[in-house]
Amino acid sequence: MLSTILSAFTVADIRKKLAFTALLLGLYRLGAHIPAPGVNSAAVAAIQKNFAGGGVLNFLNLFSGGGLSRIALFALGIMPYITASIIMQLLTVVVPSLEKLQKEGEIGTQRITQYTRYLTVGLAGAQSIAYVFLFRSFEQQAGTSVVQNFTLAKLVLIAVSLTAGCMLVMWMGELITQRGIGNGISLMIFASIVTRLPQGVRAWWTSPDPVFKVMMPFLALGVIAAIVFVQEGQRRIPVQYARRVIGQRMTQGGQTYLPLRVNMAGVIPVIFAASLMAFPPTVGQLINQPWAHSVANFFSPAKTPYLIGETLLIIAFTYFYTAVTFNPVEQADNLRRYGGFIPGVRPGRPTAEFLDRILARLTFPGALFLAAVAALPTLLINSTNNNSFFFGGTSILIVIAVALDTMKQLEAQLLMRNYEGFLK
Numbered sequence: 561m562l563s564t565i566l567s568a569f570t571v572a573d574i575r576k577k578l579a580f581t582a583l584l585l586g587l588y589r590l591g592a593h594i595p596a597p598g599v600n601s602a603a604v605a606a607i608q609k610n611f612a613g614g615g616v617l618n619f620l621n622l623f624s625g626g627g628l629s630r631i632a633l634f635a636l637g638i639m640p641y642i643t644a645s646i647i648m649q650l651l652t653v654v655v656p657s658l659e660k661l662q663k664e665g666e667i668g669t670q671r672i673t674q675y676t677r678y679l680t681v682g683l684a685g686a687q688s689i690a691y692v693f694l695f696r697s698f699e700q701q702a703g704t705s706v707v708q709n710f711t712l713a714k715l716v717l718i719a720v721s722l723t724a725g726c727m728l729v730m731w732m733g734e735l736i737t738q739r740g741i742g743n744g745i746s747l748m749i750f751a752s753i754v755t756r757l758p759q760g761v762r763a764w765w766t767s768p769d770p771v772f773k774v775m776m777p778f779l780a781l782g783v784i785a786a787i788v789f790v791q792e793g794q795r796r797i798p799v800q801y802a803r804r805v806i807g808q809r810m811t812q813g814g815q816t817y818l819p820l821r822v823n824m825a826g827v828i829p830v831i832f833a834a835s836l837m838a839f840p841p842t843v844g845q846l847i848n849q850p851w852a853h854s855v856a857n858f859f860s861p862a863k864t865p866y867l868i869g870e871t872l873l874i875i876a877f878t879y880f881y882t883a884v885t886f887n888p889v890e891q892a893d894n895l896r897r898y899g900g901f902i903p904g905v906r907p908g909r910p911t912a913e914f915l916d917r918i919l920a921r922l923t924f925p926g927a928l929f930l931a932a933v934a935a936l937p938t939l940l941i942n943s944t945n946n947n948s949f950f951f952g953g954t955s956i957l958i959v960i961a962v963a964l965d966t967m968k969q970l971e972a973q974l975l976m977r978n979y980e981g982f983l984k
Contacts, residue, residue, distance in 0.1 A: 581740035584732045591634035592627035596721045598714045599631045603706045607698040625752030633725035641730045644679040688722035742966035750962040787960045793822040801900045823926035827961035829877035871931040878927035888915035
């Protein structure tokens with residue numbers, strides 16, 4: 561594996577892609593430490609304790625790489641863009657005009673992407689204003705003003721800065737996808753989570769529970785192995801191609817397979833569910849009313865209602881995203897068009913029903929697995945009263961899934977140049 565990585569660096573094109581990806585990720589991490597204009601850094605340092613524990617602020621701060629707790633330029637991270645993507649994908653199902661756009665190919669996809677960007681600007685602006693008022697509500701704890709000489713102009717300045725930072729992060733993520741290695745948006749979240757790895761190691765090493773210190777490495781390795789096993793698991797449907805005459809040439813038939821992954825939706829359902837479940841407690845934190853704080857506490861990430869809601873959303877989004885990415889009717893039509901068929905199944909509608917039935921059986925255990933891993937650390941904390949579990953199941957799933965996806969893309973780049981890859 562080490563020789564393969566070294567071989568990747570010897571290829572000028574891949575080396576440039578890796579350097580470009582590392583550069584943009586470094587700029588992203590730099591922006592998470594540059595404070596927004598008009599913010600009192602001393603007051604921000606005094607309210608850091610509000611982002612500790614298992615509350616929603618700690619959860620949102622995790623996905624911004626610590627930028628939210630510093631009120632940095634990239635405090636919003638990439639979450640507004642993810643939320644906008646969720647809304648647009650849901651609207652695509654229920655709005656006929658958007659559904660028609662989606663079927664128009666690349667042009668329609670570009671138009672929907674443009675709408676998503678516009679919606680991201682609106683969500684980021686609203687979220688920026690809300691965060692300013694949220695931080696001002698912590699001023700009594702800080703003993704000084706978070707925003708000194710607060711005026712409408714300063715509110716607009718901070719909101720515009722945070723919104724511009726969010727759009728810059730979105731742009732860098734798209735650049736990584738186009739010119740780098742891996743999915744840029746996923747790598748942004750990956751970088752935000754991995755930056756807290758040293759703190760997690762320190763929390764494990766300084767834990768007063770000796771049983772936890774001994775068992776944690778084995779538990780982590782077991783969870784990682786299980787996630788990799790399920791992420792890479794697939795059902796291979798045999799496909800037979802008949803001989804065909806194209807012009808004056810006869811093509812040779814053959815046998816191949818159609819791979820259906822156990823978790824075809826990947827880590828997207830987990831990110832979507834986490835984004836939606838973070839909305840009620842975030843609004844509850846922003847509204848300075850007793851009932852709002854009760855809602856925020858009720859949907860706290862460490863509470864049972866949050867786990868139940870996240871589990872149901874993960875299962876629902878897994879089915880939804882699988883249906884978006886894999887259309888059995890379209891696959892059956894493609895097989896029939898190119899002379900392919902599944903042995904024992906008639907072409908056309910019976911093939912589509914067969915694929916749909918197999919996909920439903922695969923998706924259900926995959927969705928349950930995603931939900932179980934996302935809830936596992938919180939369940940362990942609640943059952944053992946041990947708060948040394950630094951990373952939640954959502955974070956672990958995202959990190960492993962993004963690492964596997966990036967490794968596969970690098971594998972593809974290496975195979976194109978006749979190098980031996982990671983997977984054997």
